[in-house]
Amino acid sequence: MKELSLVLLCLLRISRKGVQCNGWSVHVPSDVTGELGKMVILPCTFTHPYKTFDRALTAIWRIKEPYNGTVIFKCVSQSSSELCKTAISHKNKYKLLGNPRHKDLSIRVDNLTWSDSERYFCRVELAGDIQDKYESRNGIKLHVIAAPRIINITVSSSRDHTFQARCTAEGEPAPALTWSGPPYSNLSSTSSSSHRVTKELRSLTHDGKYTCTAVNSHGRAEGAIYFYKFRASDSSSFMILIFVPLGIKVVILLVILSFTAFPREGHSCRSAPTRIVTADTARPSPGQGQHPGAAEGPAGPIPTDLLPQGAQNRPWLRDRGSDQPRVAWNCFISKLPSTMQ
Structure with a gap:
């Protein structure tokens, strides 16, 4: 009963620096920011009441929620002379940077993706007669940022024979999209989903170059398309340019063949x-x-x-x-x- 009361007391005592209880504490920042495609470090340090500790030690990182969240990293050190050996590293993208024997559980997250924007919780377990387990309750919120990037730009036609230009970009924060180019109508629509934005320019009427620009606080990106309507007169001229030279070549070939097959009279x-x-x-x-x-x-x-x-x-x-x-x-x-x- 005394042990249960101690655990409840530890859970309730939360300071600004971390969780503390009878010499135990866990210290983590509230937020960490990393750039898409690069690496980021998640710091985590702790204290314990023991002057020396030579028993087995386990370091664990979870995501989403404390205690029951998905384990993404785990390493075990059996003694003070042994390094913490990795037992779990989801997608092999998590590496231990700190030394748990020196009260440092910091890890490195490689090749950041959008799905890495989660809340992370570090935990330490010390083996003994009574196994000590402490974990950060608030965790670290990882923010993945990115400069804008144009991922798709197209022109399509609808059933009423009108043309639309569509531009899709991604970034964090979500970028603002603008179209520029030949005179066009103000008919446009914008849709967004998380870090991705799409803007459609409707009823294209003028030939030329249309440019899509994406801007956020980390940079800007541009993409362009060239739009030209296919006209019947242009089609006829195009066919003439192709078939007239071809017909001349055929006539010349027939003349050569006729001289070869039928010699002239008087010879x-x-x-x-x-x-x-x-x-x-x-x-x-x-x-x-x-x-x-x-x-x-x-x-x-x-x-x-x-x-x-x-x-x-x-x-x-x-x-x-x-x-x-x-x-x-x-x-x-x-x-x-x-x-x-």
Whole structure:
């Protein structure tokens, strides 16, 4: 009964510096502030009535509420010569900085997130005939702060074919959002949830750059979007720019293929075998006479006036031992009148 009365007395005696009872006390600050993504230290010191203490010692940290809150950190030291060995560290983000044997239970919290904004309670347990347990009742309130950050900025359309710009930012304190850019209507709406704020700009009508600015006591951030309506006239011009050059290339390709597949007329002299016809070798057709001053072809004499221009004066076109010119028949025949072919 005496022990119960002592415990109740300890719970009732709370000073500005901490909890005190018969030489026991726990000292913690009421508030601690840390920056999002960084680390913070939660201080906690205590006193006890013993001059020396060599028995097992346990250090515990809880969140939300004292005594029954969720344990996030726990370490145990079996003797004064042994360090406090970590038994629990939620998500491995809590590290003991102090030395419980020196009455210091301070811990470090790494990589702060929004969910770390909680109230923290430190506790010490000393093993013995009567186990002594003391815990801070008011705890430490951890505040996580952050400069503004734009996390999303978009443009969307509605069923009535109007466009809206939406900007979402986060920070602590919650940032104030403003839109700037081309002339726009004053139709806007703002919604917030904890450290996050969204502002929507309705009925966009002008093309251009729209900028969203987020500001709080720790800084500012900006995000921008470029809005351009898609018009039918622009669509036609765009299609012309694409398909006209493509059509020109197709036509050029077809012309090249046609020249490759179908040679031009009059070029048979380059593809057909050359037949040399001279006055000595040409044979007159039966019943026909030799045309004076003409070479002969397979169908009869060839008038010299139908020979290629200058052929009569070119010695290399004459057969040896003859004054008659020699011609490539397949080249020459293409130049004959239809009455002679």
